[in-house]
Amino acid sequence: MIPAIETRALRKTFQDPERGRVEAVRGLDLQCHRGEIFGLLGPNGAGKTTTLRILAGILGATSGEARIDGVDVTVDSLEVRRRIGFLSANTGLYPRLTARETLEYFARLHGLEGEALTRAVEKVIAAFDIAPFQDGRCEGLSTGQRQRVSIARAVLHDPPVLILDEPTTGLDILASSDMIDFIESRRAEGTCVLFSTHILSEAERLCDRIGIIHQGRMLAAGSLAELRERTGAEWLEEVFRRLVEEAAA
Amino acid sequence: MRLPPSFIVAHKELLSSLRDRQTALYTFVLPLVLYPGVFWLMVQGMLVLQGQREHTAVRVGLTAEVPAELDAELAQALGGGRGGSVDGARPEGIDILEVERDPSPRSLEEARSWAREEKEGQPRFDAVLHRDDPAAPEAHTQVLYDSSRSRSELARDRLLPRLEAFVERLRVRAARERDVDPRRLQPLRIEEAPITPRRDIGALILSSILPILLVVMAVMGAFFPAVDLAAGEKERRTAETTLLLPLPRSTVLHGKILAVTSTAVVAVALNLFAIGLSAEHLMSMLTGGAAQASFELPLLALLAVAPLAILFAFFVSAVLTAVAGLAATFKEGQALLGPVQMVFILPAMIGVIPGLVLSPGWALVPVVNVVLAFRSLLRGEPLYLEYALCSAALLVYALAAVRAAVWILSREEVALAGATLSPRRLFTLLRGRDSRS
Numbered sequence: 298m299i300p301a302i303e304t305r306a307l308r309k310t311f312q313d314p315e316r317g318r319v320e321a322v323r324g325l326d327l328q329c330h331r332g333e334i335f336g337l338l339g340p341n342g343a344g345k346t347t348t349l350r351i352l353a354g355i356l357g358a359t360s361g362e363a364r365i366d367g368v369d370v371t372v373d374s375l376e377v378r379r380r381i382g383f384l385s386a387n388t389g390l391y392p393r394l395t396a397r398e399t400l401e402y403f404a405r406l407h408g409l410e411g412e413a414l415t416r417a418v419e420k421v422i423a424a425f426d427i428a429p430f431q432d433g434r435c436e437g438l439s440t441g442q443r444q445r446v447s448i449a450r451a452v453l454h455d456p457p458v459l460i461l462d463e464p465t466t467g468l469d470i471l472a473s474s475d476m477i478d479f480i481e482s483r484r485a486e487g488t489c490v491l492f493s494t495h496i497l498s499e500a501e502r503l504c505d506r507i508g509i510i511h512q513g514r515m516l517a518a519g520s521l522a523e524l525r526e527r528t529g530a531e532w533l534e535e536v537f538r539r540l541v542e543e544a545a546a
Numbered sequence: 547m548r549l550p551p552s553f554i555v556a557h558k559e560l561l562s563s564l565r566d567r568q569t570a571l572y573t574f575v576l577p578l579v580l581y582p583g584v585f586w587l588m589v590q591g592m593l594v595l596q597g598q599r600e601h602t603a604v605r606v607g608l609t610a611e612v613p614a615e616l617d618a619e620l621a622q623a624l625g626g627g628r629g630g631s632v633d634g635a636r637p638e639g640i641d642i643l644e645v646e647r648d649p650s651p652r653s654l655e656e657a658r659s660w661a662r663e664e665k666e667g668q669p670r671f672d673a674v675l676h677r678d679d680p681a682a683p684e685a686h687t688q689v690l691y692d693s694s695r696s697r698s699e700l701a702r703d704r705l706l707p708r709l710e711a712f713v714e715r716l717r718v719r720a721a722r723e724r725d726v727d728p729r730r731l732q733p734l735r736i737e738e739a740p741i742t743p744r745r746d747i748g749a750l751i752l753s754s755i756l757p758i759l760l761v762v763m764a765v766m767g768a769f770f771p772a773v774d775l776a777a778g779e780k781e782r783r784t785a786e787t788t789l790l791l792p793l794p795r796s797t798v799l800h801g802k803i804l805a806v807t808s809t810a811v812v813a814v815a816l817n818l819f820a821i822g823l824s825a826e827h828l829m830s831m832l833t834g835g836a837a838q839a840s841f842e843l844p845l846l847a848l849l850a851v852a853p854l855a856i857l858f859a860f861f862v863s864a865v866l867t868a869v870a871g872l873a874a875t876f877k878e879g880q881a882l883l884g885p886v887q888m889v890f891i892l893p894a895m896i897g898v899i900p901g902l903v904l905s906p907g908w909a910l911v912p913v914v915n916v917v918l919a920f921r922s923l924l925r926g927e928p929l930y931l932e933y934a935l936c937s938a939a940l941l942v943y944a945l946a947a948v949r950a951a952v953w954i955l956s957r958e959e960v961a962l963a964g965a966t967l968s969p970r971r972l973f974t975l976l977r978g979r980d981s982r983s
Contacts, residue, residue, distance in 0.1 A: 311959075353790060354789075355786060355789045355790065355958070355962070356958050356962075357958060375792055375793070375794065378790055378791070378792045379792045383790050385786065386783075387783050387785075387786040387787075388783075388784075388786050388787040388790065389782055389783035389784045389786075389787055390784070390787070391782075391784055391787070392782055392784075403791075406791050406792055406793060407792055408792075450787075
């Protein structure tokens with residue numbers, strides 16, 4: 298079976314005006330399957346966001362392979378963008394459009410029209426309880442409301458792969474809880490969910506498998522039980538620490 | 547001595563303000579370098595034009611209500627010698643005045659019609675000199691010219707000094723013959739008589755003002771949308787959202803440039819409409835109701851201008867969007883586009899120099915070509931080859947600008963830049979020396 302997400306020896310380097318040459322991702326191998334939640338765990342600057350951006354076709358890879366549903370990201374990034382839902386702190390909503398206009402805009406660009414478009418938009422409006430504020434401009438919505446519209450925007454075209462970059466950062470407890478419920482519901486529907494986080498409890502609760510990433514390298518990947526077994530640590534925080542120390546040694 | 551706190555604050559603000567590149571550019575570089583440079587260029591341009599004017603031959607018709615021997619002498623005085631010709635003789639040198647004499651009698655009205663005659667789609671004469679019946683009271687010699695045509699004004703300018711010299715010769719001769727004081731004699735009363743219809747004078751004034759206004763309107767109309775759609779998007783953190791659209795980046799950028807162009811075109815159209823509504827009234831107020839000109843917006847000419855205006859707005863929009871896309875915030879975008887505006891507005895000023903006409907060469911010079919073409923179209927000048935060249939050149943420049951915009955803004959280093967790209971960094975990127983891939 299073709300993995301929903303696959304990277305092989307993925308590498309990304311860039312020239313930073315202040316830091317010089319930066320190797321953000323160094324030969325990353327990764328596989329995620331449908332109906333699986335994979336958590337990419339690492340500190341700030343570990344290469345999580347860069348990896349997710351490459352997978353979404355936003356950034357190009359320096360070398361290596363990245364595939365979504367078997368489609369090479371570097372060869373056909375358009376097709377990749379049709380097959381993914383992507384959400385990050387940087388994927389803001391267009392402030393001067395209303396929630397409904399935003400959803401209709403994305404639906405239209407995903408090739409939906411007429412009744413199919415209306416159906417798809419109504420479906421997500423109902424699913425994320427957007428109706429009460431659907432005609433309000435996004436700039437006037439609360440953080441929680443904006444988050445709901447963003448999720449609706451990301452899943453509007455029913456993508457088989459969902460990529461979420463630190464999806465609960467900046468959310469209050471209720472909104473975070475809603476987000477976690479949403480991720481679990483997508484798994485139940487057979488979607489492959491890849492998300493990055495540095496909140497260990499979130500990873501422990503949600504992930505079928507966890508990848509520990511540090512300085513652009515995948516230190517280890519597996520279920521929580523496998524990681525515990527490999528490191529001999531009980532808690533994920535300790536697992537992470539031991540793997541980082543092992544890599545540094 | 548301890549400075550008052552407000553002076554300390556002022557010192558700090560001044561220091562930080564002067565360390566801002568844009569402020570330094572506007573405060574020091576523009577006044578010291580740019581404007582003198584532009585004025586030097588304009589002086590050089592005017593010298594070139596002066597040279598062109600000197601080498602332009604003008605054609606003058608000579609007619610009289612009662613033809614007399616004097617006319618032959620007058621024709622010789624005007625068109626004879628260096629730089630002149632009479633009745634088809636081949637002229638040489640500069641300031642050429644070709645004179646064609648009409649031996650049959652013509653009334654002033656007939657002379658006016660003669661002055662408006664055309665030959666092969668061009669005016670037959672640049673000016674006509676008409677002599678009234680000398681027996682008539684208040685008899686004049688009138689220089690009939692069209693103030694809406696630069697060649698006609700040139701013909702008038704060459705005629706007048708030669709006429710004055712001729713009159714002076716006549717006066718001295720007559721005084722000698724009659725043995726009187728030459729100052730008591732007035733052998734010919736010279737009078738300038740513009741034959742331009744009020745409407746054409748209005749069109750002339752509008753054609754001097756509107757082209758530069760059109761350029762300014764297009765630039766101003768495109769300015770804020772370009773900043774908002776390019777730099778503003780990064781500031782609002784929606785650039786990444788846009789990159790996720792299932793469309794090629796070029797398509798997204800084409801859409802943005804189209805949106806900016808539409809705003810610029812609407813701004814131009816609305817401004818023209820407003821000028822059309824208010825021009826007559828405003829000019830009437832300014833001249834106390836005694837305007838020599840009629841300010842009707844020439845709708846047909848404006849329809850002809852429309853395609854050029856749209857192409858120009860397209861060109862401007864692509865350039866402004868490309869530059870604004872280098873900025874990371876709205877404010878920085880505004881600062882970047884400030885000098886770029888001048889790149890359009892200063893050449894537009896060159897385009898309104900009197901006497902400069904749309905030629906095939908000028909039709910290829912960006913911005914100047916648009917101003918000259920607008921001016922000629924508003925005056926109804928049939929320069930079809932030049933208009934075609936101008937349109938083609940504008941289209942090529944606009945497409946090149948769009949291509950450059952797409953090439954620059956599609957790069958992930960630019961599209962996702964967290965800070966405004968310095969010229970050095972941009973240069974490195976454009977030269978492809980960046981190791982980022």
